Amino acid sequence: MQTLILGSSSPFRAEVLKKxxxxxxxxxxxxxxxVLEGETAPSLVERLAKEKALAIAKDYPEALIIGSDQVAVIDGKILGKPGNHETAVKQLLSASGKAVTFYTGLALYNAQSLTMHHLVEPFTVHFRSLSEKQIHFYLEQEKPYQCAGSFKSEGLGIALFTKLEGDDPNSLIGLPLIKLIELLNKEGVDVLQLNE
Incomplete structure (x- = not known):
């Protein structure tokens, strides 16, 4: 198998891929x-996933490269990573009692054959009505300041929601494995037969 590269600095995506x-x-x-002027959330994450994979290809011209990017959208507005406590409080207050859709762009680039596969995977979370006190408590526990939407669904963040809607809960962590497996299959990689 070609060398597989995860084009991301995210420890969360790396943990998902290890599965x-x-x-x-x-x-x-x-x-x-x-964000480019007039760019929609799905277009943004798809473009960035492809650009990340292509940027890595310069250093790994023989590899299979995974690029991924994610944003959250609430009331038509793109939310990125909060970066700090104050911004995270604002994000969670605006999400309280609402549905927030996460768009994850996924790209798999074969740098050897110059083949690019890409897609966008949506996932919607429905937030409970949250008090400011609950939000501060949650943020102090997990400090999800490098996570789009200001939460970690794989941790205490699950307590923020009433419902999750989507095909793959890994999408919320930034790497939709079900779709990635399909893309790897297109490049001849079957994760169920790696050692045969």
């Missing part, structure tokens, strides 16, 4: 993640 039992190298891409 597949595949050896991989993690390498952070260096790209501009600014």
């Amino acid at each position: 597949l039992g595949i050896d991989f190298i993690q390498h952070a891409p260096d790209i501009d993640e600014s």
